[in-house]
Amino acid sequence: MKYHFITIEGNIGAGKTTLAHLLAKHFNARLILEEFADNPFLPKFYENPQQYAFPLELFFMAERYKQLKELIHTNDLFQRITITDYLFTKCLLFAKINLPEEEYRLYQKLFEIIHQQLVQPDLLIYLHAPVNKLQQNIKKRNRSYEQSIPDDYLMNIQQTYTHYIKQHNVKTLFIDASNADFLSNPKHLQVVIDALDQDYDQGQHYFTLP
Template identity: 40%
Template sequence: MLSEKYRHIVIEGPIGVGKTSLARLIAQRFQAEVLLEKPDDNPFLEKFYQEPARYALPTQLFFLFQRIGQLRDLTQRDFFENMVISDFLLEKDRMFASLTLDEEELKLYQQIYQHQSPQTSTPDLVIYLQASPQALIERVQKRATPYEANITEAYLSQLSDAYSRFFYHYDDAPLLIVNTEHLNPIDHAEDFDLLLNQIDGMKGRREFFNWSE
């Protein structure tokens, strides 16, 4: 069974791709613990989307300390007692930092990251969800989260490119890259089952799932 094969699964991908919803669905199916980012708790996030240059650093540092705290709480318990599904990798925090911070801010951020980041267990599997910037902006607009109102397609395109570069080099854990352009595991039960079968059947460290109707 999937829950026996993978004790810790991370779902990743750019804003609007559906990683949080998928993490919840998988956790519900296998009665797993879910560990989610909490963007609503970040008091700088809405300001960042309005004035990125001014609020990038406090936004990034808040997320960094939030994620570190969540992972630290997890590692203080018996990590493998329950299956855990998460919607973030701590390592991707540096990717966002390199995208949003200027040179001096990035130097400061990197110093803080090196001193604060905990030693965490490597996931058993990372699922990287992909979608075009056009699809992402449609999904962001559909869910109508107030602080995301100022997100542009240009920013999502830049973010998608950064994710692609990040996972091109990622080799810390087995990786399943899923194109979600024609796959909707959130709203369609048959698509969800297709994805679970793909996950369960993984044999290599890096596989692609590009479903076309």
């Protein structure tokens, strides 16, 4: 394995956590998963976005930082690979979508102070799925507070991610997850495992699943 720190990203319902679990098992990697369920503002945000967006995003940033800062201080001899199901920059991307301009500028200042203290991933895996596929997955996993997420919100997230990846020339495996079923179709998982055995230049490298 050429990569020691791999991050999986994608829209809500793209399959990030499922793929992270499977890759961590395959590579005997340390797995760091976003603890979104612990955020007390999440259900409130979906009911009243304007009132709860700022505390929601602050809580997420604090929790993500708390998880990822441990990478700076730990060196597990038996698990040399770390896989996460979120990119810390996700904080800023969602804040840009959810916050009004003045709150976003304040949030951005805090983010920049914290971000420079963290280890950055060697490689990003981005799962790109159309909104109708995302909505199917959201309904299937049946979290009550997610069931009324509008298509426009998902589309906005999608565009924000892809713009960031292209603008910053992030080293990314950009996977078309339109028909992805990593749990039930071993060939889909194998595409990703094989892709991780190669060296890549900066920028996006596109993969489709059989």
